[in-house]
Amino acid sequence: MAVNSKKERRGMWAAAVPMFLLALTCLYPIYFALNNALKDNRGYILDRFGMVSDPNFENFVTAWGRARFSEYFMNSVITTVGAVFVLLLVSSMAGFALAVLRFPHRKLVFVLILGALMIPVQVILVPFYQTIIATGLLNTRTGLIISYTAFFLPFSIYLMTAFYAGIPRDLTEAARIDGARFFQVWWYVMLPMGKPALLTLGILNTLYCWNDVLISLLVLQNERTLMVGITALRGEYTTNVPLLAAGIVLAAAPIVIIYLLFQRHIVAGIAAGAVKG
Amino acid sequence: MSNLTLKNLKKSYGAVEVIKGVDLAITPGEFVVFVGPSGCGKSTLLRMIAGLEVVTSGTIEIADRDVTQLEPYDRGIAMVFQSYALYPHMTVAENMGFALRLAGHAKPERRKAVEEAARILQIGHLLDRKPAQLSGGQRQRVAIGRSIVRQPDVFLFDEPLSNLDAELRVQTRIEIARLHQTLDTTMIYVTHDQTEAMTLADRIVVLRGGIIEQVGAPTDLYDDPDNAFVAGFIGSPAMNFLPCVAASANEVTVAGLTIALPQLQTQLRQGESMKMGIRPEHLNGTNGPSVAMKIDVVEQLGATAFVHGMLGGDLPLLVEARAMRPKAGDMINVPFDPQHVFLFDANGDRIR
Numbered sequence A: 001m002a003v004n005s006k007k008e009r010r011g012m013w014a015a016a017v018p019m020f021l022l023a024l025t026c027l028y029p030i031y032f033a034l035n036n037a038l039k040d041n042r043g044y045i046l047d048r049f050g051m052v053s054d055p056n057f058e059n060f061v062t063a064w065g066r067a068r069f070s071e072y073f074m075n076s077v078i079t080t081v082g083a084v085f086v087l088l089l090v091s092s093m094a095g096f097a098l099a100v101l102r103f104p105h106r107k108l109v110f111v112l113i114l115g116a117l118m119i120p121v122q123v124i125l126v127p128f129y130q131t132i133i134a135t136g137l138l139n140t141r142t143g144l145i146i147s148y149t150a151f152f153l154p155f156s157i158y159l160m161t162a163f164y165a166g167i168p169r170d171l172t173e174a175a176r177i178d179g180a181r182f183f184q185v186w187w188y189v190m191l192p193m194g195k196p197a198l199l200t201l202g203i204l205n206t207l208y209c210w211n212d213v214l215i216s217l218l219v220l221q222n223e224r225t226l227m228v229g230i231t232a233l234r235g236e237y238t239t240n241v242p243l244l245a246a247g248i249v250l251a252a253a254p255i256v257i258i259y260l261l262f263q264r265h266i267v268a269g270i271a272a273g274a275v276k277g
Numbered sequence B: 001m002s003n004l005t006l007k008n009l010k011k012s013y014g015a016v017e018v019i020k021g022v023d024l025a026i027t028p029g030e031f032v033v034f035v036g037p038s039g040c041g042k043s044t045l046l047r048m049i050a051g052l053e054v055v056t057s058g059t060i061e062i063a064d065r066d067v068t069q070l071e072p073y074d075r076g077i078a079m080v081f082q083s084y085a086l087y088p089h090m091t092v093a094e095n096m097g098f099a100l101r102l103a104g105h106a107k108p109e110r111r112k113a114v115e116e117a118a119r120i121l122q123i124g125h126l127l128d129r130k131p132a133q134l135s136g137g138q139r140q141r142v143a144i145g146r147s148i149v150r151q152p153d154v155f156l157f158d159e160p161l162s163n164l165d166a167e168l169r170v171q172t173r174i175e176i177a178r179l180h181q182t183l184d185t186t187m188i189y190v191t192h193d194q195t196e197a198m199t200l201a202d203r204i205v206v207l208r209g210g211i212i213e214q215v216g217a218p219t220d221l222y223d224d225p226d227n228a229f230v231a232g233f234i235g236s237p238a239m240n241f242l243p244c245v246a247a248s249a250n251e252v253t254v255a256g257l258t259i260a261l262p263q264l265q266t267q268l269r270q271g272e273s274m275k276m277g278i279r280p281e282h283l284n285g286t287n288g289p290s291v292a293m294k295i296d297v298v299e300q301l302g303a304t305a306f307v308h309g310m311l312g313g314d315l316p317l318l319v320e321a322r323a324m325r326p327k328a329g330d331m332i333n334v335p336f337d338p339q340h341v342f343l344f345d346a347n348g349d350r351i352r
C-alpha cells in the first residue's frame, strides 16, 4: 500500500498508535513470563519487574519434571494432532459436498451448520458433559479428540465450503469425465486444491485445541492436557511464580513457533473467513 | 450406422423447459457443430450428451448403446471445456494422463500415450510445467491433448476458442480441423460463432430456444435455408430482410421494384405481405432489375467494401461491393438477381 498524500499518512499514524498499544498488551505478558522464568524465586521476590540479572534455566527443568508435565505434554500433542487431523478430513469432505454436490436441502444443512457456529461452548456444557459420560468417553483421549472435532467443526466446514465454492465447477466435471468416481474427485482434485485453506485451518485449529482449558477440564479429569496441567504448578498458599512462568513458556512455545512459521497463512485464513461465503 | 443418436431429448430446469425435444443422428467420424445464439441451449445439449446434466426425457445412444443413464466416463466421450478446466496442481503430463491413471494403466504406458498426444499437438516441451505457467493457447492445446489421450468415441467441445485472441482463434480453428482429419473421430462442437460453424462443420445443427431449426451441410444452410432465422444467422455479414408484397402468383414488389421469381413453386396470393431476404454479396451482379440507393456509410476492406444505405428512403440495406470504391453520398445501382432472392412468410418460414 503506497502512502501518497499527507492526509493519508496522518491517518496511518492515527491508526498506528492504538495498534501499538494493543500490541504492547499482548507482548508485555510474554516478556513478563519469559523474563521471570529465568529468575529464581528469590530474584523474583526482590525485583518483580526488572530485567533478569543472572538468567538460569533451572525452572524449565524443574517444571518439566514436576507433576507429570511430560505426560501432560503428550496428552496435548496426541489430542491436538488427532483432532486437527479429523477436523481437516471431515471439513474437506463436507465442504466438497456442500459446495459442489447438488442434493436436496443442502442450503438448509449449511444454515444449520452456520447456526452451530453461534452457540458458545459454555451454553451447552451440561448436556455436553452428560453425553460424554453416557457414551463412556470420559477420561479418554478419544473422547477429547471427538469433543474438539465437534466444537470446532462448524467453523472449519464453513471455511472449506466458502473456499470450495470459489473453485470452478468445470474442474470436478472434467474429473468425472476423466473417470473419477465420487471419492476420487475428492481425493485427486478437491483435497489437493484445498491445500491453502486446509493449511490455514490446520494452524487455527491447532491453536484452539492446544490452548483449550474448558473442554479438556471436563473430558480428561484423571489425565490432563498441558494447559490444565500448568495449574498444578500453583501452590495451595503460595505460588512459585518463576516456576509457573517457566511452565507457561514451555506450554506456549510450540504454538508460538507454529505461529511464527505460518504467520502469513493465519492472517490470510482469518481474512478469507471474513470476506468469502 | 450411427455413432450418436438423440431421440426426443428434453431437459427442464424446474418448470422451465430448456431443451424441447431434439432428434439427431450423427454418423461415425462426422464433425457436427451446434450453433445458435447465446442461451439457446447448446451447452445444455452438449452436457447432456457428456452425462453432466440429467436427462429429463428421451434417450442418448453412443455406438449403439443406450447411455442415457451412464456416468460420463462410461459413455466413451471426452470433453474440452471453454475454461479448459486443467487441474492446477498437476503438471501438463499429469493432467493429460489423469484419465489413464484412474483407469489403472501403468506409468510407462501412460507416459507413452501422453507423449504421443503431445507430439500431435506439439506440446512435448511443456509436459513438466504446471497450467499456471502456460499461455492461453498452450492451455487450450493441453486441454485438447487431455481428451486425445483417452481415445474416445466422441469428442465434445464447448466453445473452445472463445477465450483466445482473434489471431490464435483462427490458427487453433485450423488445427482442430486438421486434428479431425488425423483422428477421424466423431466431434461435436458448440459455438455461437457462425464463421466457426461454417469453416469446421461437416454438418451444422442450428438451435434456437431449445429446438433444432435446421440441420445440414454448411453450404446447404447457406444456399437453401428453411426459415428466416437460419437465413439470418448463417452467412456474414447477415442477410438483408426487406418487406415485400406479392404482385402476382410469382412476382413480388419491393421498394417500388417488381421482381419476377420464375423458380417459385408456390403460387403467391396477390397482395400477401412477406419478407424478402437477399445476401449483401448477391447485390452486386448485373442480372435482374435494379434500383438506385444513396450511400450512407462505407466500410472499406480493400478487396470488397460494405456499403450501407437506405432503399427508397426508409429500408436499410447492406451491399457488398466488389471491384469498386464507392463513397458516402454517392448513388449506386443495386440489382436484385431473382436467383438469389429468398421469400419468407409472416412466421418466417421459407416460401419455395
Ligand SMILES: Nc1ncnc2c1ncn2[C@@H]1O[C@H](COP(=O)(O)OP(=O)(O)O)[C@@H](O)[C@H]1O
Pocket: B013, B018, B036, B037, B038, B039, B040, B041, B042, B043, B044, B045
Ligand atoms: N443450472 C441451470 N438452472 C437453470 N437454468 C439453466 C441452468 N443452466 C442453463 N440454464 C438455462 O438454460 C438455457 C440454455 O443455457 P445454455 O445451454 O448454457 O445456453 P448456450 O450454451 O446456448 O448459451 C439458458 O436460458 C439458461 O439460462
Ligand SMILES: [Mg+2]
Pocket: B042, B043, B044, B159
Ligand atoms: Mg454455452
